Amino acid sequence: MMNTNYRLVFLGPPGAGKGTQAARITEALAIPHIATGDLFRENVKGATPVGLEVKAFMDRGELVPDRIVIRMVRERLARPDAQKGFLLDGYPRSVPQADALEADLAASKTPLDVVFYMTAPDTLIVERLSGRRVCPSCGRTYHVANIPPRKAGVCDGCGGALVQRDDDKPETVKKRLAVYRDQTEALVARYRKSGLLVDLDGAKEVEPLAREILDVLKKLSSRRTA
Ligand code: AMP
Numbered sequence: 001m002m003n004t005n006y007r008l009v010f011l012g013p014p015g016a017g018k019g020t021q022a023a024r025i026t027e028a029l030a031i032p033h034i035a036t037g038d039l040f041r042e043n044v045k046g047a048t049p050v051g052l053e054v055k056a057f058m059d060r061g062e063l064v065p066d067r068i069v070i071r072m073v074r075e076r077l078a079r080p081d082a083q084k085g086f087l088l089d090g091y092p093r094s095v096p097q098a099d100a101l102e103a104d105l106a107a108s109k110t111p112l113d114v115v116f117y118m119t120a121p122d123t124l125i126v127e128r129l130s131g132r133r134v135c136p137s138c139g140r141t142y143h144v145a146n147i148p149p150r151k152a153g154v155c156d157g158c159g160g161a162l163v164q165r166d167d168d169k170p171e172t173v174k175k176r177l178a179v180y181r182d183q184t185e186a187l188v189a190r191y192r193k194s195g196l197l198v199d200l201d202g203a204k205e206v207e208p209l210a211r212e213i214l215d216v217l218k219k220l221s222s223r224r225t226a
Pocket of ligand 1: 014036038040058059061062063064065069090091092093167176
């Protein structure tokens with residue numbers, strides 16, 4: 001049997017397909033999908049103290065300050081469902097975040113298994129983000145042309161009305177890409193050096209790419225049990 005207790009990170013620019021793949025992989029492995037962007041959006045929607053603190057950063061397409069993100073992820077990873085594995089989608093996104101994660105996981109002797117690095121050309125990223133629609137109720141993600149819902153504008157999963165994220169508007173997308181290059185891309189070299197990185201072509205179709213990811217994990221699991 002495939003061991004499914006993985007600790008995974010999805011790294012890559014916005015629009016590379018991290019969220020779409022993460023949803024499939026976490027369903028297949030039955031591990032929690034921890035997307036910091038989703039957690040922040042829930043906080044903003046619920047007008048929590050964290051939500052009020054982070055909204056302006058998100059609207060500008062900037063990173064939320066490290067201390068806020070690090071604390072939120074620390075609390076999330078301490079919950080019981082994350083003890084058997086997890087997939088971090090969109091975290092870490094800066095050197096201090098990667099340092100904090102490494103220190104916490106070293107302390108609990110539960111290091112990361114794989115960092116999947118997804119990339120796609122900028123033209124494709126812009127096309128994907130401008131066509132992306134999300135369900136604010138359940139978080140499912142669609143694309144008007146590539147991953148359309150069965151009924152236009154309506155979530156297949158819960159029937160909610162689909163919306164475009166404010167930060168998927170062209171000006172903010174440009175800013176988010178620049179922020180990724182400035183603050184996040186450095187993590188690629190770090191994880192490559194530590195031998196954790198697996199490169200993925202985010203331009204591939206959804207299903208073949210999901211199979212490729214599961215194959216990587218299957219190989220890892222047979223190596224573990226060998
Ligand atoms: P995402 O849904 O991953 O594109 O994230 C949406 C927004 O949430 C980002 O543009 C940031 O403002 C914020 N955010 C999400 N994850 C992080 C993170 N790890 N560090 C800092 N800000 C984040």
